[in-house]
Amino acid sequence: MLRVRVTAKTREAEDVVSFTLRGDGLPTWTPGAHVDVEVRPGVLRQYSLCGDPADAGSWRIAVLRENAGRGGSRYLHDEVAVGAELRVSEPRNNFELVPAPEYSFVAGGIGITPLLPMVRAAEAAGAKWTLHYGGRRRARMAFLGELAGFGDRVHVVPEDEQGLLPLADIVASGAVVYCCGPEPLLAAVERLCPADRLRLERFRPRETSGPAEEFEVFASLSGQTVRVAATESVLDALDLAGVGVPSSCREGTCGTCETPVLDGVVDHRDSVLSEEERASGKTMMICVSRARSDRLVLDV
Incomplete structure (x- = not known):
């Protein structure tokens, strides 16, 4: 884990604050990357990096206060001030921006965070792009000031003013779709968009079901055979x-x-994995996947 210091804490919207983090020798990152933040000893939460990858000296994350959550966001909002030291992981990216001539970025609420650097990267690459940003109310939608500079390529859709995002129309453009936000939004986009044009990032695990049966794992590097119980x-x-x-999230x-x-x-x-990777x-x-066969051989 890396040690960083909070050098700025900014209210970005109702219940959303951003933290600027600085440290020595921060690793480079690419749009879509996230880091683990240790909110208590041994308790980690994942947050997308939403600053500028070209700024080698600082990172930025944004945190939505979730009063019904497990306490991590409340701790960061209430207890972590400018000058505080945090422990964070190196960046990981399961949501890479692939080269494409045209993008449709779709954000729901705090799901705007991984898309902010993607928008900038698409703009720098000269790609055609639009951002469709939905939220319950305008006051709860972060970074609207930053996005205003992109003009009519950004479509801000507060639900209480305009209703839900027009997902069928967005997907019909034929662009590569990058989407992040709450599960109902992600599920709706998945139903509408062909898998080969869709990239998603989830902040919560998708609902899955299936048999929970015992099976065997052979760890090839250590030479051990381990039984995995149904529980x-x-x-x-x-x-x-x-x-x-x-491991980190375990979900x-x-x-x-x-x-x-x-x-x-x-x-x-x-x-995390795409359908092709699966x-x-x-x-x-x-941490969550299991075996359909009686035995798995893993490279561990």
Whole structure:
């Protein structure tokens, strides 16, 4: 983990604050990247980097206060002030911006954060793009001032003024769609947009279901065979056997525990991999995904 200092704390909208973080030798990052922030010892939360990747000396994250959440956002809002020191991970990117002639960016609420640097990157690349930004109320929609500089390519759609985002029309453009926001928005876009034109990032795990049966995992590097009970994850079973794998969210959203699969059939239950990556069967998130075969061989 890296140590950074909060050098600015800014109210961006109702219940949204941003934090500017500075540290020595901060790693580079690309649009779509996120970091883990330690809100209490051993308790991590994931936040997208929403500043400028060209600014090597600082990072920016934005945090929505969730009063019904687990307490991480309340801690950052209420307890962390300018001058405070935080522990954060190196950036990871499961939401890379792929080259394309045209993009439709779709944000719901705090889902604007990973899309901010993408908009700037698309603009710098000379690509055609539009941003469709929905929220419950204008007062709760962060970074509207920054986005105003892009003119009519940004469509701000507060629900109480204009209703829901016109997703069918947005998807019909034929552009590559990047979408981040609450689960109902993501699910709706998934239903409308062909998978080969869609990139999603989830802040919450998607709902999955399936049998929870016992199976066997062979850890090829350590030579150990581990039984995974119906009531435990592959990650937990390997941990108990002394086979350490880095992890963070433990709910299939951050990508930290992604593990190569050498043999066997995976029951993918994560919210990170694309359909193509799932179909290849070459990797899995061992915190939530399981086996469809009796045995998996993992490169750990």
